[in-house]
Amino acid sequence: MDSRRLGRIFDVVDHLAAHGPGTVSELSARLDLPLSSTHDLLRAMVEAKTLHLSGRRYGLGPRAIRTAIGVLDSVAVRRVAAPHLDVLADRTGFDTYLAVATGSRVVYVSRHAGRQHVNLDIPLGRSLHLHSTAVGKLFAAYRPEVTDAMLRKPRPALTPQTRTSPAELDRDLAGIRSRGVSISRGESIRGVVGLATAVRDPGGVVVAAVHVSALRTTLPARRLGEVTDAMHATSAAIEAELVDPAAAADAG
Numbered sequence: 609m610d611s612r613r614l615g616r617i618f619d620v621v622d623h624l625a626a627h628g629p630g631t632v633s634e635l636s637a638r639l640d641l642p643l644s645s646t647h648d649l650l651r652a653m654v655e656a657k658t659l660h661l662s663g664r665r666y667g668l669g670p671r672a673i674r675t676a677i678g679v680l681d682s683v684a685v686r687r688v689a690a691p692h693l694d695v696l697a698d699r700t701g702f703d704t705y706l707a708v709a710t711g712s713r714v715v716y717v718s719r720h721a722g723r724q725h726v727n728l729d730i731p732l733g734r735s736l737h738l739h740s741t742a743v744g745k746l747f748a749a750y751r752p753e754v755t756d757a758m759l760r761k762p763r764p765a766l767t768p769q770t771r772t773s774p775a776e777l778d779r780d781l782a783g784i785r786s787r788g789v790s791i792s793r794g795e796s797i798r799g800v801v802g803l804a805t806a807v808r809d810p811g812g813v814v815v816a817a818v819h820v821s822a823l824r825t826t827l828p829a830r831r832l833g834e835v836t837d838a839m840h841a842t843s844a845a846i847e848a849e850l851v852d853p854a855a856a857a858d859a860g
Contacts, residue, residue: 616641616649621658621672629667685807685816686717688849693818696842697722700835702827705819707736707743707804712757714744716819724826739763739777740770742802743817746790749781750806750814769794789836790817799824803832805839810851818843 616639623638624630630638636646650666653659657671689706697704697720704720713735738744738758747754763772771777784790792802801824807816818839827835 613649617653617658620650620653620666621668624659624666624668629662629665631664631666635666685846685850689807689816689818689846690718690720692842692845692849693718693720696720696818696820696838699838700820702820702822702835705743705821707747707817707819708815709747709751709754712738712753714738714741714747714754714817716743724822737764737766737796739772740766740792740795742790742792742804743819745777745780745792746784746804746806746817747814748777749784749790755781766796767794767798769798771795788840791832794824801827803836803839805836805843807843807846807850809847816846818846 619639620635623635632643632647632650635650636643639646639649641649650659650661654661654666654669657669659666659672660669685708686706693704693706700722701724702722703724704722705716706718707714707716715735716732719732736744738748738754738761740763744754744758748758749755758777759774763777764770765772771780780790788805790802790804794800796802801822803820803822804817806814807818809815820835820839822835
């Protein structure tokens with residue numbers, strides 16, 4: 609898809625979000641495109657469920673609405689989570705991240721540096737491997753669309769510890785649901801341990817993950833319980849504020 613066509617898709621979404629449903633003629637004028645080209649674009653967006661067609665008027669479809677809600681939710685979770693993740697990074701000394709799922713993609717949206725830096729170049733917003741990262745498997749354990757994507761996409765063996773078979777991954781996901789924590793021991797990068805705990809919205813849906821990265825040499829087995837307890841407490845604090853921000857502020 610070329611950049612101009614992508615820009616026109618966003619122009620359509622922006623216009624309909626601001627002005628409500630419109631006809632081909634109205635959108636053609638907005639895009640400064642011929643009627644035939646506008647019709648082809650709108651038809652493709654309807655097929656992708658980005659728009660819906662009612663009579664002669666096009667409106668935002670379920671996919672666009674879900675994406676908009678997901679963006680708003682991730683922004684809200686990031687804002688609420690930031691001070692709690694700062695505390696976690698200070699308490700554990702390790703780098704701490706917030707991850708969210710958008711559809712079947714899992715991305716980091718914030719990073720909070722600890723005292724013991726893990727020198728990883730993980731840009732915020734880049735899709736993470738689902739089968740080898742702690743946060744990828746955490747979301748797969750609780751969200752069917754992420755599970756489906758994990759099993760459908762290529763699963764490269766990034767290190768000798770990477771699990772790639774469906775049977776191995778099924779066992780991992782069951783263990784995550786049982787323990788409430790996801791652990792990746794060098795499955796994405798040799799010598800790096802990743803830990804993830806879930807953040808749920810008021811309806812119980814996993815909307816984010818608290819993630820800690822540490823070098824294996826700085827996180828001995830005897831400290832795992834201490835760190836995961838701190839992570840669970842952080843997830844609970846974020847969840848409490850998502851449910852009732854005023855009450856959480858009063859409690860603090």
